[in-house]
Amino acid sequence: MTELPDHTLAATRTHPEAPLLVLDDVKTHFKTERGLVRAVDGVSMSVQRGESVGIVGESGSGKTVLSRTIMGLLPSSAVLDGSITFGGLEILGLPSKQMRHLWGAEMSMVFQNPLNSLNPVMKIGKQITEPLKLHLDMDKANARETAVQLLRDVHIPEPERRLGQYPHELSGGMRQRVMISIALACGPTLLFADEPTTALDVTVQAQILEVIAEQRRERNMSVILVTHDLGVVAGHTDQIAVMYGGKLVERAPTRTLFANMKMPYTMSLMRSIPDLAAPSHTTLATIAGRPPDLVNPPKGCNFAPRCAYARARCHEEEPPLVTADEPDHEYACWYPVGSPEFASRDEELESVRVGGTGVAPNGGDR
Amino acid sequence: MSDISSSPIDERNADIPLASSLEGIAHAVTDHVPEGEFEGATKRRLGLGFWFAVGWLVTIILAAILAPYLPLKDPMENIIVPSEGAPPYSPSSQFWFGSDQDARDMFSRTIWGARTSLTVGVAAVLFGMLVGGSLGMIGGYFRGTSDRAISFVFLILLSFPALVLAILITSLLDRSLLTISLTLGILGVAPVGRVSRANTIAYSDREFVTAARTLGAKHPRIIFRELLPNVVIPMSALALLGMAVAIVAEGGLAFLGLSVESGVTWGILIQIGSGRRELEAAPWIAMAPIAVLFFTVLSLNFAGDRLRAYFEVKETAL
Numbered sequence A: 001m002t003e004l005p006d007h008t009l010a011a012t013r014t015h016p017e018a019p020l021l022v023l024d025d026v027k028t029h030f031k032t033e034r035g036l037v038r039a040v041d042g043v044s045m046s047v048q049r050g051e052s053v054g055i056v057g058e059s060g061s062g063k064t065v066l067s068r069t070i071m072g073l074l075p076s077s078a079v080l081d082g083s084i085t086f087g088g089l090e091i092l093g094l095p096s097k098q099m100r101h102l103w104g105a106e107m108s109m110v111f112q113n114p115l116n117s118l119n120p121v122m123k124i125g126k127q128i129t130e131p132l133k134l135h136l137d138m139d140k141a142n143a144r145e146t147a148v149q150l151l152r153d154v155h156i157p158e159p160e161r162r163l164g165q166y167p168h169e170l171s172g173g174m175r176q177r178v179m180i181s182i183a184l185a186c187g188p189t190l191l192f193a194d195e196p197t198t199a200l201d202v203t204v205q206a207q208i209l210e211v212i213a214e215q216r217r218e219r220n221m222s223v224i225l226v227t228h229d230l231g232v233v234a235g236h237t238d239q240i241a242v243m244y245g246g247k248l249v250e251r252a253p254t255r256t257l258f259a260n261m262k263m264p265y266t267m268s269l270m271r272s273i274p275d276l277a278a279p280s281h282t283t284l285a286t287i288a289g290r291p292p293d294l295v296n297p298p299k300g301c302n303f304a305p306r307c308a309y310a311r312a313r314c315h316e317e318e319p320p321l322v323t324a325d326e327p328d329h330e331y332a333c334w335y336p337v338g339s340p341e342f343a344s345r346d347e348e349l350e351s352v353r354v355g356g357t358g359v360a361p362n363g364g365d366r
Numbered sequence B: 001m002s003d004i005s006s007s008p009i010d011e012r013n014a015d016i017p018l019a020s021s022l023e024g025i026a027h028a029v030t031d032h033v034p035e036g037e038f039e040g041a042t043k044r045r046l047g048l049g050f051w052f053a054v055g056w057l058v059t060i061i062l063a064a065i066l067a068p069y070l071p072l073k074d075p076m077e078n079i080i081v082p083s084e085g086a087p088p089y090s091p092s093s094q095f096w097f098g099s100d101q102d103a104r105d106m107f108s109r110t111i112w113g114a115r116t117s118l119t120v121g122v123a124a125v126l127f128g129m130l131v132g133g134s135l136g137m138i139g140g141y142f143r144g145t146s147d148r149a150i151s152f153v154f155l156i157l158l159s160f161p162a163l164v165l166a167i168l169i170t171s172l173l174d175r176s177l178l179t180i181s182l183t184l185g186i187l188g189v190a191p192v193g194r195v196s197r198a199n200t201i202a203y204s205d206r207e208f209v210t211a212a213r214t215l216g217a218k219h220p221r222i223i224f225r226e227l228l229p230n231v232v233i234p235m236s237a238l239a240l241l242g243m244a245v246a247i248v249a250e251g252g253l254a255f256l257g258l259s260v261e262s263g264v265t266w267g268i269l270i271q272i273g274s275g276r277r278e279l280e281a282a283p284w285i286a287m288a289p290i291a292v293l294f295f296t297v298l299s300l301n302f303a304g305d306r307l308r309a310y311f312e313v314k315e316t317a318l
Helices: A006-014 A063-071 A096-102 A124-136 A140-153 A159-163 A172-184 A202-219 A230-234 A254-259 A264-271 A312-316 A340-357 B002-006 B011-019 B022-030 B035-041 B048-069 B106-142 B144-159 B162-172 B177-204 B207-214 B219-255 B266-273 B276-281 B284-317
Strands: A021-031 A036-047 A052-056 A078-086 A107-110 A190-194 A222-227 A239-244 A247-253
Touching (some): A021 A063, A036 A063, A036 A239, A052 A230, A063 A222, A107 B207, A124 A140, A140 A159, A172 A202, A172 B207, A202 A222, A239 A254, A239 A264, A247 A254, A247 A264, B048 B284, B106 B144, B106 B177, B106 B219, B106 B266, B144 B177, B162 B177, B162 B219, B177 B219, B219 B266, B266 B276, B266 B284, B276 B284
Parallel strands (some): A052 A222, A052 A239, A190 A222
Antiparallel strands (some): A021 A036, A239 A247
16 A cells, blocks of 8 residues: 555446445544543444435534544554455545545545634635646646636635625635535535534525535435534434444434334433523423543443433443434444333323423424 | 635634634624635734834835935035034934034934944844744754753843843944944843743643644654744744833943943934933924834834734634
């Protein structure tokens, strides 16, 4: 592996039926003074060409570390295990010298905070044209033309004028559009969007997601959307992976997941989306407790300590990832939503709620 | 800086509250001024004092550069004026700043002294910035072993008594302009390097650096294109302050008789004029270079400080 074999990558473009990205039992651990932090602990999944995948989980669930593991952007203190193949090529643990051939040209990333992800002292035009000149060997005029087209693609008005402006002259939404156009500049086959809308206004969020979706369709590019918001991924993904405590706890095509979620954690995430139809001043349903300590994870299911449906077995044995009724739907739970044990516990909880203790009034009808 | 004022009310509305002063916020709360106007009203200024300081510095620098072409008296010539009696002569229309014991014109000598003093200041700062700045950036960017080694060097340089180092170098080597400048430059390496290292660390964590990496930028490119332009801003403000320190330090060396051997510097001029007898009989000999040195250092400090404050607030607005 002296030089990254370009023909391998070229081959992936000619075999679109093979998955673009395959993760197999990926583990990312960090050595710290407290002990080994299991940030990502055995995640397996695959991403097809042109597919949009949502990785959902709360803070500390390992979703950002997972995306950075795939990108190869981790500090050297990370201990990696498992396998990640990108277009048939093993990329896990590849030194950054070789990853550099992939960065920008094959995979790129849109970051959470557009206020931070553009260089404050460099003009927009320069920031877009630089990767073009670097990767695609464009000359100045050509790069400029492409930059204008890229800005137009992400619906930035007056793109020619923007090239001469500095990031602070643009609004947050505009900056995120610029960031997207930079990430798209060299035509990547895989785009990571790490909470791309979290720092933005709600009204701008939808526009940004739409821009990403539009570009995905046009370029037949795969997108991995990392977010804590199930609402964000609902309309813009084909597949959703729910992470908790560094593990995949449920994975299904978006439609299946929303119609038939198995994992109580997914359900809790769903319930914590504010319900606009509920009367005002309804207490927002939250998930009590905190994410598990990744140095000393609980013995059984990671989510058991916070799960209203947990039983003795959940605290003792870790549930394996099993396939649900549909072959593409996996979940890790002993008593999934819809099982008799879940139903009987749900009735108990319902009676308590009706009894007027006021626990989680919102979403009790779901 | 022109970009602030040039474009009127475009996409920037999201960032305006950050940049505004308290006064601006108060305005925004009390009366509903359109955003474009209130931003104009709170536009940041460097202030009149800054421009006075810059004016003085420009005058001194121009005079120093143009000294050979200005109609000045020869700074080394003994101009005996028999009608005035024995030198030193007090300030008059002939000797604007008076003359020294050897009847040499103090005005001309002060301006010629500026040449050496400013050269020492600039050279020392350039050396400190170049060496300290790049070492600091290397340590701050790569971290790890190189960072530890570089930080250790800075620590040693900082804990070594500056005066002892200067005496050591000037007595072991020669006392040429180059040696003096380098000596003062070495003393500047550690402070400048620490500032550059700290800024580099802060900027390395910013997402635009990671973003540049994910686009395939190599280390040198990230350092020169992404980090350097950001780190240079706080460093250049520090450079003016550093120059002031270097000029004063040269004066200190001169007082110990360790400054440049040939030619005049402000430090040497002050030393010549500050014997007990001279201070009593002819205080102008020392006062002329002291006053010019004072105003120059004051201007450098003031301008440097204003620039630093100016860019600092602008940073937070970004």
